[in-house]
Amino acid sequence: MTASSRRDFIVTTAGSLLVPRVLRAQRGTVTAQQVADRIRSNLGVAWRSQTVDGFKAGDPSTAVTGIAVTVLATTDVLRRAAAAGQNLIITQEPLYYAANDDPGNRAKDPVYLAKKALIDEQRLMVFRLTEHWNARQPNESAKALAAALKWTTEVPDTPQTYRIADTTLEGLASQIRARLPIRGGLRMVGQAGLRVQTVYLAPGTTSLTMAVTNLQKADAILAGEPREWEAVPYTLDTWSANRGKGLIAIGRMVSESPGMSACARWIGSLVPEVRVEPMPVTDPYWSPTV
Amino acid sequence: MTAQEAVGRIQKQLQGLAIAWRSQTVDTFKAGSPETEIKGIATTGMATFDVVRRASAAGKNFVITHEPTFYNHQDQTGDLETDPTYQAKQRFIKENNVVIFRFHDHAHALQPDPLVVGSARMLGWTQYASPTEPRIYVLPATTLRALAADIAAKLKGKAIRIAGDPDMSVTRVALGPGYGVPALTSSVDVAVGGEAAESGGNVEYILDAAADGKKKGVILLGHMMSEDWGMKEVADWLRPLLPEIPIEWVPAGEPFTVSR
Numbered sequence: 001m002t003a004s005s006r007r008d009f010i011v012t013t014a015g016s017l018l019v020p021r022v023l024r025a026q027r028g029t030v031t032a033q034q035v036a037d038r039i040r041s042n043l044g045v046a047w048r049s050q051t052v053d054g055f056k057a058g059d060p061s062t063a064v065t066g067i068a069v070t071v072l073a074t075t076d077v078l079r080r081a082a083a084a085g086q087n088l089i090i091t092q093e094p095l096y097y098a099a100n101d102d103p104g105n106r107a108k109d110p111v112y113l114a115k116k117a118l119i120d121e122q123r124l125m126v127f128r129l130t131e132h133w134n135a136r137q138p139n140e141s142a143k144a145l146a147a148a149l150k151w152t153t154e155v156p157d158t159p160q161t162y163r164i165a166d167t168t169l170e171g172l173a174s175q176i177r178a179r180l181p182i183r184g185g186l187r188m189v190g191q192a193g194l195r196v197q198t199v200y201l202a203p204g205t206t207s208l209t210m211a212v213t214n215l216q217k218a219d220a221i222l223a224g225e226p227r228e229w230e231a232v233p234y235t236l237d238t239w240s241a242n243r244g245k246g247l248i249a250i251g252r253m254v255s256e257s258p259g260m261s262a263c264a265r266w267i268g269s270l271v272p273e274v275r276v277e278p279m280p281v282t283d284p285y286w287s288p289t290v
Numbered sequence: 291m292t293a294q295e296a297v298g299r300i301q302k303q304l305q306g307l308a309i310a311w312r313s314q315t316v317d318t319f320k321a322g323s324p325e326t327e328i329k330g331i332a333t334t335g336m337a338t339f340d341v342v343r344r345a346s347a348a349g350k351n352f353v354i355t356h357e358p359t360f361y362n363h364q365d366q367t368g369d370l371e372t373d374p375t376y377q378a379k380q381r382f383i384k385e386n387n388v389v390i391f392r393f394h395d396h397a398h399a400l401q402p403d404p405l406v407v408g409s410a411r412m413l414g415w416t417q418y419a420s421p422t423e424p425r426i427y428v429l430p431a432t433t434l435r436a437l438a439a440d441i442a443a444k445l446k447g448k449a450i451r452i453a454g455d456p457d458m459s460v461t462r463v464a465l466g467p468g469y470g471v472p473a474l475t476s477s478v479d480v481a482v483g484g485e486a487a488e489s490g491g492n493v494e495y496i497l498d499a500a501a502d503g504k505k506k507g508v509i510l511l512g513h514m515m516s517e518d519w520g521m522k523e524v525a526d527w528l529r530p531l532l533p534e535i536p537i538e539w540v541p542a543g544e545p546f547t548v549s550r
Contacts, residue, residue, distance in 0.1 A: 098491055
């Protein structure tokens with residue numbers, strides 16, 4: 001039975017296909033804590049004792065009426081979720097402007113306070129899922145990003161690396177721009193004419209080790225947010241060493257968005273009681289020169 | 291004069307400014323022997339392989355860099371020893387008798403911070419600096435779109451990224467160097483800096499502020515478009531300390547191009 005047919009079955013047995021979502025949740029009740037427990041026990045990854053993942057807002061014993069899965073739980077995403085009857089938001093990135101979700105100097109800031117008030121008034125729950133989602137092997141975000149780019153040929157024994165139709169670095173950039181919702185954030189390191197046949201996918205951050213190790217084989221890296229004193233100058237220096245490689249940075253949110261849609265489908269398979277939907281965020285950046 | 295002696299003059303000057311040399315610092319020799327006789331000094335935002343080559347070709351065998359040489363903050367090279375790019379860079383440094391020293395922590399300790407001064411000067415903002423609030427510039431009223439276009443033209447930056455409503459009005463700007471993009475608050479319209487973690491605060495804050503009808507912006511220049519200029523200020527600061535040595539600013543430049 002697929003997730004959706006299980007959902008239909010539960011809804012049908014609850015009385016009618018037209019039963020409002022809130023009512024349906026009350027009948028096939030699952031709490032946010034139970035959702036978190038199912039995620040933990042199905043990840044295939046041991047839960048870390050020190051982790052940024054977990055509940056960031058709300059009472060986990062509350063019955064879940066619907067789940068929104070997103071890269072970033074912005075105020076807008078929270079409002080859209082609340083309007084759609086989804087009271088559990090699962091986010092990859094922090095809720096409160098810092099890796100540890102501590103508002104710090106913003107504790108009395110009106111923007112922070114408005115977000116917190118919205119969460120309290122709508123009784124929303126926010127659960128962060130990043131370290132454990134990214135620890136799954138093979139890497140879910142890379143797999144989903146490849147699927148969004150319509151790349152299907154993985155290089156054997158080289159995780160997250162795909163063979164693509166022969167192109168140039170410039171051609172690769174055009175392809176990425178055409179297939180992903182990029183506004184201005186696409187930046188390129190390396191000469192435009194570089195021949196590219198293999199690409200290593202590194203959604204999110206790209207550490208130096210990832211760049212050095214994977215560029216031994218791949219022609220280019222498709223990165224989210226590489227640091228400009230790490231993977232970026234390393235790739236630049238490959239040109240001075242006569243082994244030029246390419247790097248294309250598309251931004252963290254754009255790079256992680258397909259992965260969170262895949263995450264929504266996966267969570268949907270674990271929680272048939274409620275509707276689980278991806279809530280995409282758009283590229284926050286624009287460019288004055290593009 | 292040796293590279294070590296040149297660094298000694300820098301340390302002495304800092305001491306005179308009541309800036310004690312830190313025991314824990316990334317400001318150390320990164321490549322070459324400190325005992326090397328120096329013919330000239332190149333200051334730069336980052337000692338990329340290309341910068342090291344250009345400096346060496348210009349007779350500047352002592353490179354003073356703000357950012358790392360070997361692609362990580364501590365310049366740890368253990369994992370790089372077998373990498374051909376690293377090996378080629380090290381070989382060039384050795385064969386050309388180059389010495390590389392990092393000037394980061396102590397450069398930022400100078401008052402005012404030359405890395406901020408350099409960006410402000412390039413942007414033409416020096417006269418707009420708030421007399422009371424550090425890093426705040428009060429600009430003649432403009433829009434985020436116009437400000438971004440002006441910045442891109444002045445810096446000749448191709449890969450500058452902006453978040454926020456292009457039509458928002460801007461007067462109060464917070465300017466920070468490199469990775470130190472100032473945090474947006476209710477009293478700042480736009481934060482300008484080099485690079486930032488996209489989940490590190492400002493971008494989410496802009497999006498959340500927008501949901502409340504408050505308009506905020508961030509302008510990410512890129513790390514080198516932010517800090518290269520400050521190392522020109524550092525070159526000017528070094529000249530009177532080392533009058534016998536030719537000193538030149540060798541910018542690393544923007545590493546990125548942008549696909550259209």
